[in-house]
Amino acid sequence: MNDKRIFMALGAVALAVLAGCGFGQPEASLNDLTAAMNTYLARKGDLCLGKARWPIDVPQREAGTRSRNAVQMPVLEHIGLVSASTAKVRETTEGEEPAEIAVTRYALTDEGKKYFQAHESGGDFCAAHLALDKIIGWEVPKDARDASAVVVTYTYKIDAAPWTGDADVQRAFPMVDRVVRGAGTMQLKQNFRRTPTGWVPEAA
Numbered sequence: 001m002n003d004k005r006i007f008m009a010l011g012a013v014a015l016a017v018l019a020g021c022g023f024g025q026p027e028a029s030l031n032d033l034t035a036a037m038n039t040y041l042a043r044k045g046d047l048c049l050g051k052a053r054w055p056i057d058v059p060q061r062e063a064g065t066r067s068r069n070a071v072q073m074p075v076l077e078h079i080g081l082v083s084a085s086t087a088k089v090r091e092t093t094e095g096e097e098p099a100e101i102a103v104t105r106y107a108l109t110d111e112g113k114k115y116f117q118a119h120e121s122g123g124d125f126c127a128a129h130l131a132l133d134k135i136i137g138w139e140v141p142k143d144a145r146d147a148s149a150v151v152v153t154y155t156y157k158i159d160a161a162p163w164t165g166d167a168d169v170q171r172a173f174p175m176v177d178r179v180v181r182g183a184g185t186m187q188l189k190q191n192f193r194r195t196p197t198g199w200v201p202e203a204a
Helices: 030-044 068-078 167-172 173-181
Strands: 008-009 046-048 056-059 080-093 100-110 124-139 151-158 186-194 197-202
Touching: 008 173, 030 124, 030 151, 030 186, 030 197, 056 068, 056 080, 068 080, 080 173, 100 197, 124 167, 151 173, 167 173
Parallel strands: none
Antiparallel strands: 008 046, 046 124, 056 100, 080 100, 124 151, 151 186, 186 197
């Protein structure tokens, strides 16, 4: 199953493990970058599922398929985070007359609402929150003209929801499982640039 839409509310934090970088020492200090990383993760450290709009309707014709929501939503129902009901909706397909279709409508339960986090961009259903473990190093990007931009590589600690340990959840959300299991060892990276007020994050 393609799980690429799962994302952290970490902006552009890459989930790829960094292999074999040589870290120089640009005009930045460990203390300054540690403070910048802590501030960044405090605001953007949520690991979310990419499910911002609720309720979520899954066409009943997709039941048993490998579509993302057809796989994931029954798992969230099984662990009590969402409830399911049936509904009819109008579906419009280009070149065809609107048609009424049956859907399974998933809504957050009271327990599930505990994991919906409001963000600047609206909100999302989140599974964990990341905090800084340690900075491994930093380097100036190859295309940078000076040391006013750096790429920080770091490991992280994680505060994960208890249900991320469920085997069905781990199968349905493999990227979430990978990040949870990678706490303390997986290396992530984040771009920063120097401003008059300090180091601020920017998209990779």
